[in-house]
Amino acid sequence: MREKIRKIWPELNWIKNEELREKTLDCWVYAIENSVLTIEDLETIPFSLLIKDCKVSFMNHKRTAVQLSADIAKRMIENFGNEIQIDMDLLIAGAILIDVGKLVEYDKVNGELTTSKTGKLLRHPFSGVAIADRFGLPPEVLHMIAYHAKEGDLAKRTVESIIIHHADFVSFEPFKA
Numbered sequence: 001m002r003e004k005i006r007k008i009w010p011e012l013n014w015i016k017n018e019e020l021r022e023k024t025l026d027c028w029v030y031a032i033e034n035s036v037l038t039i040e041d042l043e044t045i046p047f048s049l050l051i052k053d054c055k056v057s058f059m060n061h062k063r064t065a066v067q068l069s070a071d072i073a074k075r076m077i078e079n080f081g082n083e084i085q086i087d088m089d090l091l092i093a094g095a096i097l098i099d100v101g102k103l104v105e106y107d108k109v110n111g112e113l114t115t116s117k118t119g120k121l122l123r124h125p126f127s128g129v130a131i132a133d134r135f136g137l138p139p140e141v142l143h144m145i146a147y148h149a150k151e152g153d154l155a156k157r158t159v160e161s162i163i164i165h166h167a168d169f170v171s172f173e174p175f176k177a
């Protein structure tokens, strides 16, 4: 299982700190083991059930958001220098984990994908924090998961969290009807 997840998430290798990288991977292993989805499903299911005829897969959307987060952060570090502090390791771990809770948001009814009871009661920022806390991810990463979506609009996001939030939305909003 760990090797299969490393394959769909080559960006895990961008995390330099080994402990952080392995904990990030632990979350994905746990989530897929507790999901109705298989790893193969992640490469084929549409990234949103809310978009009609969506042809962009879950993993394509997720990897794009992680890659964009890293690109934005690198450019900001390059251009703003000491005026900004961005922790690349935490940023990448957070970007890989923002939607890990989505894996328990799905249910399969008569072969059709739908939203699970857990998903209806707790959106993935909440279930994602619960999963990441179980594996000892630091509060900076829990923050990024908790506040990446609309629930975080009232919060004061960290710089890493602001980057991830926007990278996630630019790879989502253009597809919305």
Ligand SMILES: [Fe+2]
Pocket: 098, 099, 124, 148, 149
């Ligand atoms: Fe999300």
